Amino acid sequence: MQTSDSFNKSLRLSGANRSLPLVLHYLTQSNMSKRQVLLLLGAVLLCLSCFLFSSQRLSGTSAVGNLITQPTEPIPESVDSTVVPTLTWRPIPERLVVKIWQDTQQAKIMQPRRQDVLTVTPWLAPIVWDGTFDPVIIDEATKAQNIVIATTVFAVAKYIRYLQDFLETAEQHYMVGLAVNFYVFTDQPDAVVLPINMTMAAGRQLHVIKVPKYSRWQEISMRRMQFIQETIEKRIRYEADYVYCVDVDMKFHSRVGAEILGRLVAVLNPWLHKSERNNFSYERRNASTAYIPYGKGDFYYAGGFFGGAVGEVHKLVTACRANLEADKLVGIEAKWQEESHVNRYLVVNKPTKVLSPEYLWDEELGTGGSEIKFIRYATIRKNMKEVRENI
Template sequence: MPQKFSTKSVQSLSRRNDVLTYSPWLAPIVWNGTYNIDILNAQFHLRDVRIGLTTFAIKKYVMFLKDFLETAEKFFMVGHKVNYYVFTDRPNDVPNITLSEGRRVEIINVTGYQRWQDVTMRRMEMIHNQCAERFIKEVDYLVCVDVDMKFLANVGVEILGNVFGTLHPGFFGASRPQFTYERRPESVACIPVDEGDFYYAGGYFGGNVEEVYKLTNFCHNSMLKDKEMGIEALWHDESYLNKYFLYYKPKKILSPEYVWNDYYGSPAAVQVKRFIGVDKNYAEVRFKRR
């Protein structure tokens, strides 16, 4: 029987007048107060969806995995079925975490590349390959995020849709000339100075498996074309992601609540910090050696 909701529960949803809540192409921008999670949860439970969360714990980055998984169990898709897909070159170092019913950790063994830049560049290829080989058979949606983060508040089905990107916390209040797009015209990732809608974070994107396959395929093949020319885009996979979203608009956009870093302070617009970067010494974790 379909679940019923009172008019009061629908009307209790607050409105946001302090931020942009729709893109020029009418994609919703998800902020705190712009959705009713009870209604959305009921819809997704009826469909019995399973969500995949991908992350890369390569070399020293495996140190962030315990906090990542433990906080995900508290705040990520609570009450829904989840597969945690951990891409790692250190499977023996993946921590044993107590999981809720219907949730599991899946380890995917990968090569540990010498440069951290190579890891970020190759993850598009690896996600793309796994979409075709297993993700399409195992999950309905994919959420692809960085591992050196932790969850601080609920992240639920409000983020799910056909394909979504996330506003970069350093640029959500900036104008187009300030965006650090790849500008060299010889690069496939190039975005001309008079184009661009938003600047999206490379460490948080997703959608249904078919759309993530298309996105990662574009990014991976674009990187290969640039590599043949001896070009490495300014911000690696993030540059190609921004190019993809320029011409293939996301159907949903997440606010920077979903990929915050305290380096950017606490602006009033960001009422909740849901997923946040952890403090780290980049000189230690960005590796050239094991």
């Protein structure tokens, strides 16, 4: 069984291993003098050393900065990473990522464009809010790469009713001007039709994949990881560079574009983005492979929107599927099904980019606080007891 100490070590190493190479790449591509480079590199190394040292003494801080006591509970064995040597992926244009990073200053630690929100994670991943990126520069850099973005969505049982609004608003706001392949998983393929008077732009395609209907909505939710994994292996890895997995019972309200592209991308849950860590809705039962003890974790991520490079998303869904199946064998179901397992995976495998709640809002929260400048993608109000048949 994995111990808390080994879990802590894996967290520290995963953050450092991702941050330092990115900083080094940025420095080598910059126009700074050798002395400036050495001074900045020394400062970064000092910050990392302090962070790693403090994480040995403390359990860390929550997103709002409160110290938490080191837990002593053991962590159950869980598949937190996967290696798939037999599969190949379309190459991701690294220069695109570096160029966006340099030109937009979207993750510059010392000079954040927004002072009212957190714009960078402790492991130096950018947090994308309105005002932290330049859409013109990002669009120009991205279009030149001719990338293809796969987008998966599940329209099963009564959720098929939301598909037309999803597709119509996606055509208006989602990755406009870029090549997008939509993969619609449904038990009713004959019901999948484009909205009246809507024509998809050039380079944008709709693919329908039939899946079974299950008697429990929780089972449909959990099976999502299996179907995405299998579709990546059979099709998406040949057809796209990035893949994003989103919910269908939502509408796009404003731009969701190339600023969300990254190797591994997660979205802050709109209900909990201001909460202290011990109030996050993690799975707290240590019998589950999704278990995260009190005092651990960085943010609480939404299960309705995640993505990144095809290979990275394949690792995530493969690990989550394995953990879901392991839980099922012992008769346990994580608190929020696959969302709980996504959060567990991202505690160890830090996302390289985090999206603000602008990118997954809930209409029940109203227009949001002063920090929410735009609502880009939001849930549709509905009667959950009517839509989810077995509640």
